[in-house]
Amino acid sequence: MHISEGILPLGWATLWFALALPFVAIGCRELKKLSQVDLAMKPLVGLLAAVVFIISCMPIPVPTAGTCSHPCGTAISAVLVGPFVSVLISTVALLIQALVMAHGGLTTLGADIVSMGIVGSFTGYAVFKVLRRFGTSLGVAAFCAGVLTDWATYMTTSLELASGIRGSEPFLPLFTKIMIAFIPTQLPLGLLEGAMTAGMVTLLARKRPDLLVRMRLLPNTSCSPL
Amino acid sequence: MPDRKRRLKILILHMILLPTLIYTVFFFSLAPKPWTGVDEAVVEKVAREHGREARPPLVATDKGDLLLFIFLLAGAVGGFAGGYYWRMLVGEKKTPPQDKKAE
Numbered sequence: 001m002h003i004s005e006g007i008l009p010l011g012w013a014t015l016w017f018a019l020a021l022p023f024v025a026i027g028c029r030e031l032k033k034l035s036q037v038d039l040a041m042k043p044l045v046g047l048l049a050a051v052v053f054i055i056s057c058m059p060i061p062v063p064t065a066g067t068c069s070h071p072c073g074t075a076i077s078a079v080l081v082g083p084f085v086s087v088l089i090s091t092v093a094l095l096i097q098a099l100v101m102a103h104g105g106l107t108t109l110g111a112d113i114v115s116m117g118i119v120g121s122f123t124g125y126a127v128f129k130v131l132r133r134f135g136t137s138l139g140v141a142a143f144c145a146g147v148l149t150d151w152a153t154y155m156t157t158s159l160e161l162a163s164g165i166r167g168s169e170p171f172l173p174l175f176t177k178i179m180i181a182f183i184p185t186q187l188p189l190g191l192l193e194g195a196m197t198a199g200m201v202t203l204l205a206r207k208r209p210d211l212l213v214r215m216r217l218l219p220n221t222s223c224s225p226l
Numbered sequence: 227m228p229d230r231k232r233r234l235k236i237l238i239l240h241m242i243l244l245p246t247l248i249y250t251v252f253f254f255s256l257a258p259k260p261w262t263g264v265d266e267a268v269v270e271k272v273a274r275e276h277g278r279e280a281r282p283p284l285v286a287t288d289k290g291d292l293l294l295f296i297f298l299l300a301g302a303v304g305g306f307a308g309g310y311y312w313r314m315l316v317g318e319k320k321t322p323p324q325d326k327k328a329e
Contacts, residue, residue: 001264001265001269002265002269003265004269004280004281004283005280005281005282005283005284006278007270007273008278009278040315043311043315044315046307046310046311046314047307047311047312047315050304050305050307050308050311051308054300054301054304054305054308057297057300059263061261063249066260066261067261067262067267068261068262068264069263069265098283099285100287100296100300101287101297101300102283102285102286102287102288102293103265105280105281105284106284157269161269161272164278165272165273165276165277165278166276167276167277169276174272174276178268181268181272182268185264185268204315204316207315208315208316211315
């Protein structure tokens with residue numbers, strides 16, 4: 001998912017930065033608003049920043065593919081603190097990874113924020129909200145949010161890569177080729193991401209149901225959160 | 227019956243853990259797999275095919291064991307921060323002992 005330094009042409013890299021910046025700015029404003037209303041938000045955001053940072057740079061061997069890859073972790077943050085703050089959390093994680101770990105480039109940071117931060121967070125949030133509206137349980141909704149967040153992130157990376165490097169080649173065959181190349185690794189890792197998201201959300205629902213009520217993830221009168 | 231329930235739990239745990247263990251051992255022992263990162267195996271490979279080479283990172287930390295050290299440090303700091311905030315969020319608050327008050 002991390003696009004290395006210099007792979008995207010300057011024009012495309014600038015475009016992804018321009019697309020990402022407003023989301024990051026709204027994320028900063030949202031975080032300020034949230035932490036003014038609720039003091040418990042600060043430790044929650046701190047926890048999620050650490051979780052996203054670790055998860056999104058942790059290479060996990062996938063035996064079926066013989067390669068390593070990582071989940072994104074953005075579904076957890078998007079479900080718990082909303083998609084805009086999740087974009088901000090992803091930006092911080094990606095920036096540190098690009099600066100000190102050579103994991104993704106600085107010029108391609110905008111593209112990485114768009115795929116993992118924006119598309120990942122908004123997909124996870126939307127899937128979770130829609131499923132909950134249809135009465136799906138907290139764990140199942142979080143699981144589906146995690147799975148689709150991972151797959152949507154890698155689909156966006158395919159789109160960014162195909163549009164940036166295709167030259168005069170048609171877009172669709174290259175986009176499909178990249179997406180198919182991701183499938184053996186990301187299919188099982190998406191399921192793992194779903195399990196991690198469901199685990200984290202249900203654990204918080206057991207330990208701190210009040211937090212989830214305040215974030216409107218659980219109804220106020222709920223006795224059994226799961 | 228709690229004993230029966232416990233036995234059922236152990237059985238279910240084994241039903242999940244054993245196949246997972248066998249699956250892992252079986253696939254990991256199939257030689258040789260490169261375990262290359264997907265960013266390198268897919269992103270950089272496709273980019274290279276289309277004439278775009280990855281440039282060395284602006285801050286080069288991949289010299290010798292430096293990257294290993296940084297990963298270890300990042301894991302330790304991230305793990306500490308995660309644990310610290312988790313404890314802040316869900317840790318039980320100590321209440322002052324009531325019996326001393328009564329004395």
